[in-house]
Amino acid sequence: MAEIGAEEHMNITVCIKQVPGTSEVEIDEKTGVLKRDGIDAKMNPYDLYAIETAVRIKESQQAQVRVISMGPPQAEAVICEAYMMGADEGCLLTDRKFAGADVLATAYALSQGIRQMGAFDLIICGKMTTDGDTAQVGPEIAEYLGIPHVSNVLRIHAIHDTSVILEMNMAESVEIQEVMLPCLITVEKDIFQPRLPSFKLKLQTRERPVKRISFKDLEDQNERHYGLKGSPTQVLKIFPPPVNTTSERWEGKGEELGSRLAQKLLELKFV
Amino acid sequence: MAKIIVHQNAIKDREAVIKVCPFNALEFIDDELIINAACKMCRICIKRFPDVFEYVEDDLPHVDKDAWRGVAVYIDHIENSIHPVSFELIGKARAMADKIGHPVYCLLMGDNVDAMAEEILHYGADEVFVYDKPALHHFRIEPYTAVFEDFINKVHPTIILVGGTTVGRSLAPRVAARFRTGLTADCTILDVQDNTDLDQIRPAYGGNIMAHIHTPNHRPQFATVRYKIFDAPARSETMVGKLTHCDISEDLLTSAIKVIEIKKKEKVKSIEDADVIVVAGRAFKKEEDLSMAFELADLLGGMVATTRPLIEAGWTDPRLQIGLSGRTVKPKLIITCGVSGAIQFVAGMNSADTIIAINKDPHAQIFNIAHYAVVGDIYEVLPEMIRKIKALKKPA
Numbered sequence: 204m205a206e207i208g209a210e211e212h213m214n215i216t217v218c219i220k221q222v223p224g225t226s227e228v229e230i231d232e233k234t235g236v237l238k239r240d241g242i243d244a245k246m247n248p249y250d251l252y253a254i255e256t257a258v259r260i261k262e263s264q265q266a267q268v269r270v271i272s273m274g275p276p277q278a279e280a281v282i283c284e285a286y287m288m289g290a291d292e293g294c295l296l297t298d299r300k301f302a303g304a305d306v307l308a309t310a311y312a313l314s315q316g317i318r319q320m321g322a323f324d325l326i327i328c329g330k331m332t333t334d335g336d337t338a339q340v341g342p343e344i345a346e347y348l349g350i351p352h353v354s355n356v357l358r359i360h361a362i363h364d365t366s367v368i369l370e371m372n373m374a375e376s377v378e379i380q381e382v383m384l385p386c387l388i389t390v391e392k393d394i395f396q397p398r399l400p401s402f403k404l405k406l407q408t409r410e411r412p413v414k415r416i417s418f419k420d421l422e423d424q425n426e427r428h429y430g431l432k433g434s435p436t437q438v439l440k441i442f443p444p445p446v447n448t449t450s451e452r453w454e455g456k457g458e459e460l461g462s463r464l465a466q467k468l469l470e471l472k473f474v
Numbered sequence: 475m476a477k478i479i480v481h482q483n484a485i486k487d488r489e490a491v492i493k494v495c496p497f498n499a500l501e502f503i504d505d506e507l508i509i510n511a512a513c514k515m516c517r518i519c520i521k522r523f524p525d526v527f528e529y530v531e532d533d534l535p536h537v538d539k540d541a542w543r544g545v546a547v548y549i550d551h552i553e554n555s556i557h558p559v560s561f562e563l564i565g566k567a568r569a570m571a572d573k574i575g576h577p578v579y580c581l582l583m584g585d586n587v588d589a590m591a592e593e594i595l596h597y598g599a600d601e602v603f604v605y606d607k608p609a610l611h612h613f614r615i616e617p618y619t620a621v622f623e624d625f626i627n628k629v630h631p632t633i634i635l636v637g638g639t640t641v642g643r644s645l646a647p648r649v650a651a652r653f654r655t656g657l658t659a660d661c662t663i664l665d666v667q668d669n670t671d672l673d674q675i676r677p678a679y680g681g682n683i684m685a686h687i688h689t690p691n692h693r694p695q696f697a698t699v700r701y702k703i704f705d706a707p708a709r710s711e712t713m714v715g716k717l718t719h720c721d722i723s724e725d726l727l728t729s730a731i732k733v734i735e736i737k738k739k740e741k742v743k744s745i746e747d748a749d750v751i752v753v754a755g756r757a758f759k760k761e762e763d764l765s766m767a768f769e770l771a772d773l774l775g776g777m778v779a780t781t782r783p784l785i786e787a788g789w790t791d792p793r794l795q796i797g798l799s800g801r802t803v804k805p806k807l808i809i810t811c812g813v814s815g816a817i818q819f820v821a822g823m824n825s826a827d828t829i830i831a832i833n834k835d836p837h838a839q840i841f842n843i844a845h846y847a848v849v850g851d852i853y854e855v856l857p858e859m860i861r862k863i864k865a866l867k868k869p870a
Contacts, residue, residue, distance in 0.1 A: 228679050275499065275512035302499070303515030306659075307651060334679055337659040339647035342615075346651035351615055351730045354644040368734070373640050375552060377737045378612070383730035431476055431515050435656030435692035436674075438516065444677060444684050447828060449845040454836075457854020464830065464848065464855065465862030471828060472702070473750060473774050473807055474866050 212265035213362070215257045216317055216326045218344065219250040219270050219285060221278040222334040246281040249329030251288075251397035252390050257327050258289035259395055260362060267291050271316050273301060273309060279413045286408035287400030294320060294414035301418070303431030306335070310343030312429050315421040317348065320414075325367065326387040330355065338389070345387040352387040353380060357394060476531040478517070480507050484525040494522045539632070539670050542693040545571040546579040546631035548622070548646075549594060549602075550639050556590050559637035561706035563699060564597045567635055568707065570666040577601060579631055583621045585611035595713035597706075603629065604719050609727035613641050615648060617727040622649040624722050631694050632670045638700035650696045656689035657696035662703055672697065681804075702749075743777060745794060749806045750776025753796060753823075754784060757812020757833070757852050761789045766856045767811060773863050779803070781819055797822040812852045815840025832856070 224243035257268045270285040272278050273296040282293035296316045304312060317323060326345070331338035338354070345352035355372040360379070362368075371378045372391055382388075418429065427433055453460055468474045485491055485507060492500045492507075499512035500519065507526075520527040545567040550557040560580075567578045577600040582591055584606065591604045605621045622645065626634075636646040638660050650657035662684075663675035672695040674687045689695040745751060752774070754767040764778070771778045780790045782797060796803055797819040808826040813819065815831070815838055823829070824843050831844035834851040841847035848855065 223679070228682050275510050277498070277512070297511045299509065299511050299513070302509070302511050302513040306647070306657060307654065310647075310651060336678055336680065337647075338643055339650075339657060339659055342644055342647040343651040345615075346619075346648050352644070352648070353615070353731065355640055373552075373613075373739075376739055378733055379735040379737070381732040381734055386730065435654070435689050436658060436687050437690060438514075439686040439688055441516070441678075441683050441685050444681060447845050449828075450847075451845070452841070452847045452849065454849045457850045458858040460832075460848050460850040461855040461858030461860075462862045464832075464846075464859045465866060467830075467846065468774070468807075468863065469866050471807070472705075474863055 212267050213260070213324045214322050215260060215266055215268050216320065216323045217250070217253045217257045217268065217270045217285070217290065218313055218317075218326065218328045218341070219254065219272045219281050220247045220332050221245070221272065221274050221281045222247045222332055244277065244280065246284055247329055247332045247334075249331055249333070249392060250281075251329075252392050252394050253327040253329045254285050254288050254290060255395045255397040256359065256390050257325075258398070260325075260359070261289065264362065269293065269320055271296065271313060271320065273297070273304075273312055273316070282413045283408070284400055286411055287404045288398055289401075289404065292320075292414075293411075294416055296416045298417040299430075300426060301430045303434060304429065305434035305436045306337055306339045306343060307435055308429055308431075308433035310340045311347055311433060312421075313340070314344045314347035315423055316416050317344070318422060319416055319420060323348075324384045325362075326350075326385070328387065328389045330389055330391055341387060341389040348385075348387070350385050350387055351382060352389070353382055354389045356388045356390045359394070476515070476529065478509060478513070478515070478520065479528045479530055480509065481526055481528065482507060484523075491519075491523055491526060494519050537691050537693050539693065542630050542632035542670070544577045544579045544629060544631040545633045545635070545666075546581055546625075546629065546694075547599070548634065548636040548642065549580050549582040549590070550637045550642055551582075551584060551587075551590060554584065554586065554590060556593060557637055557639055557701070558706060559639060559642075559699070559701040560594075561597050562701070562704040563635040563637060564594070564599055565707040566664055566699070566704045567633070568598055570633065570664065570672075574666055574668065574670055576632065576670075579603060579629055581605075581622065581625050583607075583610050583618060585609075591717050592713065595715050595717070596709045596711070598710065599715045601715055602717050604717055605722060606719065607722070607724075607727060609724065609729075612733040613645075614729040614731045614733070615644060616729045616731070618645055619648045619652065620726040621722055623652055624720070624726070626653065626694060628720070633666065633672050634694045634696050635664075636696065636698045638698040642698055646696055646698050653692075653694065655692040655694060655696060656687075657698070658687045658689075659698050661697045661699050664697060664699070671695075745777050745779045745796065745801055745803055748777040748803070750774045751779050751796075751803060751805045751808045751823075751826075752776055753779045753781065753808060753810040753813055754790075755781050755811060755813030755833075756783050758784070761787075763853075764789060766852070766860065769860055770809070770811075770856060770863075773860065773867070774807070776805070776807070781813055810840055810844075811856060813840055814838050815843070 268290045270293040328341035357372045358370040360368040547563045549560045580599045580602040636642040658674040665673040752771040802822045809830045830846040831840040832848045
């Protein structure tokens with residue numbers, strides 16, 4: 204699959220997602236319903252770094268950049284946005300059968316969609332999404348494609364015919380690794396500054412289609428692997444986070460206050 | 475397995491019905507209400523319009539829950555020193571295991587890990603499964619996943635807890651996908667039911683919503699938990715539990731990843747990433763007095779930030795400024811020291827989980843948003859606070 208020489212260009216696939224325009228969502232305490240005011244959709248901000256990484260590679264060598272997303276038909280908007288940043292081709296996995304997917308079912312459907320799009324050398328994902336916040340979909344896609352993955356990539360040093368040299372962000376160190384292609388990476392937000400969508404590209408790509416992939420196009424036709432049916436986790440309920448309603452006023456001698464504060468910090472587990 | 479059926483005839487107010495969905499998944503096509511791919515199966519529509527929407531469940535995948543026993547903890551380590559989140563998870567695993575009468579298992583993999591294996595026995599695990607191989611020296615995804623898979627196939631734990639560290643967040647999803655089972659990331663509350671189902675509560679939407687999640691028909695049940703969410707049990711002098719050394723074929727430990735070099739990171743952290751922030755305000759009379767703020771921040775593992783006047787005085791780096799013209803922070807704890815609390819400042823920090831404000835002016839605006847409003851002079855409060863914290867930190 205990784206014979207770049209044979210195809211003379213590298214195939215890069217970027218996974219992107221449309222997320223609510225703000226994470227400032229609120230739940231109506233009485234009804235348990237998500238308040239929808241001001242929830243427009245936008246590209247997951249972390250995905251911009253993934254697209255930028257792919258486009259930078261394309262600028263330095265022969266490469267084809269594809270983007271893939273899963274979501275309702277409206278999610279096409281994020282693919283068009285990726286076109287304006289320099290992506291060449293895009294496809295949207297959309298089908299009611301994919302609805303209600305948790306991490307596992309999402310990753311599985313995306314892996315099937317990626318296979319559908321043809322050969323791939325490098326798959327790039329953002330670090331995480333701003334709605335789910337899990338950072339799990341990337342590694343799970345890699346598992347279903349049977350390729351290695353590296354999370355938290357800080358920099359790409361070089362891309363060779365059969366491997367990529369990169370920097371992985373560990374808690375206390377940075378590891379420089381050589382990873383054989385094909386592989387999947389999730390990139391940190393500092394990897395590159397994402398460009399703004401270009402007006403010129405917007406005009407150029409206005410007619411460029413977004414390929415739609417539905418359940419019937421996929422290789423695995425077992426419905427139990429997709430959407431709610433393919434999701435081992437179930438959300439029992441959603442509720443607003445507990446708010447810190449403490450409001451205490453402390454007065455007294457400075458030293459006593461200092462000592463009391465230290466005790467309070469111990470109680471709150473900060474010491 | 476489960477779906478939502480629409481009873482078209484029962485729809486009275488079309489507008490109202492469509493609006494009920496927070497994900498815009500309801501639309502009318504050719505006069506028929508359909509549920510599109512945006513549906514998240516949150517079932518809010520059913521709650522609001524029970525006569526229009528109906529939830530039907532059919533054949534569920536079946537799992538023999540009795541075949542899965544034990545609560546397992548993945549032992550995370552950096553350069554052969556155990557990451558403290560692992561101990562916190564052993565504590566949680568113990569509490570849950572006792573509730574359902576299961577054992578606590580630990581999985582330790584790495585190179586030359588004997589000392590770590592013994593250390594774990596001081597924290598109350600029943601059995602530690604140890605995979606000690608040179609190929610496991612660096613964290614590389616394929617061999618680590620292979621070992622994890624081997625462990626699960628051997629032990630069949632019903633619950634697996636993994637620290638939400640760089641390694642854990644990369645490894646757990648990979649293994650969960652291999653077993654086609656559920657994984658809930660960054661849980662903040664965990665509990666177990668009598669039938670071994672794991673109750674998992676986690677924040678989503680950047681912490682603006684909490685979700686209660688379970689994995690009713692799959693085993694094992696995976697959860698990741700970040701550092702400092704649960705309490706670590708006290709280290710006991712005696713060792714309990716046993717070590718079980720496991721072998722695995724070298725063929726399974728190959729990797730397409732080669733670690734070329736490991737560079738120590740220089741600590742450039744931004745205040746947005748800090749869990750604890752100490753803010754120095756105008757009450758600091760001299761630049762050198764800032765050492766109090768730095769000392770307090772160090773003791774709490776946090777960072778110092780400042781307000782605009784101190785930046786303008788050239789005392790601190792502009793990158794440390796909180797407020798509309800600086801950075802917006804959302805730490806777990808913020809302690810403002812001698813900060814008046816102008817609106818421009820407050821806008822940059824008022825979503826912190828816990829706000830402690832120290833100011834000698836009893837009418838300071840900062841007190842309006844503080845959880846703990848401490849009326850006092852920083853020159854009296856801080857030195858004593860620092861002294862007391864140092865005393866508390868000293869092992870008894």
